[in-house]
Amino acid sequence: MVIIFLAIVWMAIKDTTHVRVEQFIQAAKELGHKINKKMLNNAMHKVRRTEKTFNKKTKTVYDLEREIKEKIKILFQKDLNQIHFEDVRVDFENKQEYQQLKLKMQKRANKALNQISYKDIQNLNYKAFTSGLIYYIGQTLENQKIFTQSLIEKSSKFSSTTIRKKFNVLKEIIGEPEDFA
Structure with a gap:
């Protein structure tokens, strides 16, 4: 403990005086340390770490x-990009229409996240939550059958039960997807 104190003293005076470290150690020894x-x-390193x-x-x-919300937004975008156009081709005329829908979904996800408080998301598995969020946002679309649980399950590697649980959590927080606009 005394060595720590001496290290603090040395750190305080070393730059302001012309005393060399050897002289400081000699003075400390004369005082009985x-x-x-x-x-x-070593004591100076401990003080710096502290x-x-x-x-x-x-x-x-x-x-x-x-x-947390930024992480969820990034995961949302990644997971949404994991759903390839070929998987939803029957619902779109061209790839550009699908890209526009994905942008629209990202905007809705951002709006949904703004309605969610910190206490609701602080202890979540963000990846599972994001899967539920994709499903929730998919249910807010005109055609709710595009982003099915099985499609999200394939892209996110989460079970439909997990996706459904997170979807229900979102329903409790935000409300019914039909009412979300």
């Missing part, structure tokens, strides 16, 4: 919520 350069150096630990900025709930 057993210390050498290596011990002082300072770094305590000087870290804590994140606010708002920052955490924003980070």
Whole structure:
């Protein structure tokens, strides 16, 4: 403990005085402390690590919520891109129409995420939640049969039960998909 104190003292005075480390150690020895350069150096490292630990900025709930929602948005986009045009070809005239629908779904997902509070998403499996979100947003479309559970199940690797559970969680938070616009 004394060595830590001496390290703090040395760190405070080393840049402001012309005292060399050897002189500081000699003065500490004269005061009755057993210390050498290596011990002082190790103590200084411990002090710096402790300072770094305590000087870290804590994140606010708002920052955490924003980070989680950004992760979900990225996962939503990735999972949506996993659903290939060939899988939904019968519902679209061309690939561009499908791309436009995906953009529309991303906007709706963003709107849905804005309605969800931090306490609702803080302890979630984001990937499973995203699968449920794709299904939920798919149910808000005019043609609800495009993004079926089995299609999302293939692209996301989550079971239809998991997708349905997350869908029901979203229904509780946001409301019925038919009412979402």
